[in-house]
Amino acid sequence: MILCPSYQAIIGMGPPAIDLILARLKAEGDDPDHWFWALQILTGINPVPEEDEGNVRKMADTWLKWGEGR
């Protein structure tokens, strides 16, 4: 997924894409898509604890909390 042109184009939007991705992540609810790589590239950080890697719901929650706390 992360190699597909549309995903790369979103990363290519730069920081303005961050809020759009977070809004999409929130809208996806219990079945969030794999936006985490894009968020890490765009923000330069990774707030997800190592033990939550791969758990999309926990990763989405962590990123949404990160977004609220900015």
Added chain:
Amino acid sequence: MSRNWPARELPQLDEFNCIDHSDKTNSYNCIAWAVGDTSRWWWPLPLRGGGNYWPEDTPRDETMEAFVTLFKNRGYTECDDGSLEDGNEKVAIFAKVNGRPVPTHAAYQLESGKWTSKLGRFEDVIHDEVTDVDGPAYGVPIVYLRRQRTHHPIINN
């Protein structure tokens, strides 16, 4: 349940050889499903931070060697084919074969001899033959592994 996977990518799956077992979900993928974990998405890349889980006991490489090691570390040994063997369960690792094989998918053999696959971000399904998921998405099965049957922790064999 509705079928969301792209038929063009999995042209051999149809209503005669495949039944849905779950709804579409992003929560787990084929590797997670083959090892019996529906809480995480297992894939070696991207590296830490990319959103995928990969166990520390396995090289974090998108290679057949790494994927074989993943299953060997869980008690599997390589075998010749996907035939049903009394007392054993098998997994098949798929790859596209143009050039160096790059892993694309894993399927798990049920006690009935049928196979089950989680289709990326779509549903998991039970299909009659391992080769029913051959095609543009996954290529073909390259490596088979077996171990003493332990029963899949989630799906009813």
